Amino acid sequence: MDTSIDDRIHGNQVFKASMRAQWDTAAAGWNAHTAHISAWLRKPTDAMCSMAGVRAGARVLDVAAGSGDQTLAVAQTVGAQGYVLATDLSPAIVALARDNAVRAGLAQVETRVADGEDLDVPEASFDAAVCRLGLMFFPDPLRGLRAIHRALRPGGGLCTMVFSRPEKNPCLTILMSTALKHAGLPARNPFAAGGLLSLGRPGHIDTLFTSAGFVDVATTAIDAVFHLPSVDHYLAFVRSSASPILQILGRLDAAAAESAWSDMRERLMVFTTTDGWDGPNELLLTAGRRPEETT
């Protein structure tokens, strides 16, 4: 095998092992903030489900499902005659998704630990697929899109949700740049593969969808203000569940990390309003479908 391909595969495996460990650590925090996340993403999630073609009785694949907030929304739409397979790289977060589905009494949900780039599911076995705030963390998102394309029946739809450009997501850029500065690390290319904003470059995700074989590809940008009672609620969310930031600050001792958090707080205060705190975000919903079989 070509050494460069070998190196790339090895690099992706190392990257994913680190990603899995980060999300195993952040799983409980992400799950504990479900009410806030759910309110923040309600409208975009409804739009994502409808753009993917999630409907009563459908078999739906949920990739990078996390602790399953959108999985439960999908399960309610498909109903008892439908089926949802929620998959994620992190065993700890998948266990929480399973508990949440059981607690909600949604027997149509199955959960599985799976790398979204290597989905071990039968070909053409799903009517629709969704991936909410997950694809940007894949080191090779095209491989992930090809895996989802293969899992869909001809005519089946996919809709993904990712963050858009850095300028439209100032909270994330503040968090990232402040964390890097305090950790003594150089600024990063926001569009580098596997990062929070990696799929935000205009047009990039549409090209990936098309390269993976999807047709009728279209992206819609949608504002998603994260409304919280105060900046401290946002920081509490970030401190317990924003794994990319936690990974950078994990290099610092406690005092240095506190200084970084306090610097972030000061910069994020700018989004304080008369009735709380409104953090601007822009999301991209990209939809496409596997072409119908031609005879």
Ligand SMILES: C[S@@+](CC[C@H](N)C(=O)[O-])C[C@H]1O[C@@H](n2cnc3c(N)ncnc32)[C@H](O)[C@@H]1O
């Ligand atoms: C920001 S969370 C989103 C979780 C959930 N979709 C939601 O919106 O609440 C990102 C998720 O992507 C998962 N993830 C990252 N890389 C992945 C990969 N290669 N395959 C599957 N899941 C992955 C993480 O484990 C994490 O649960």
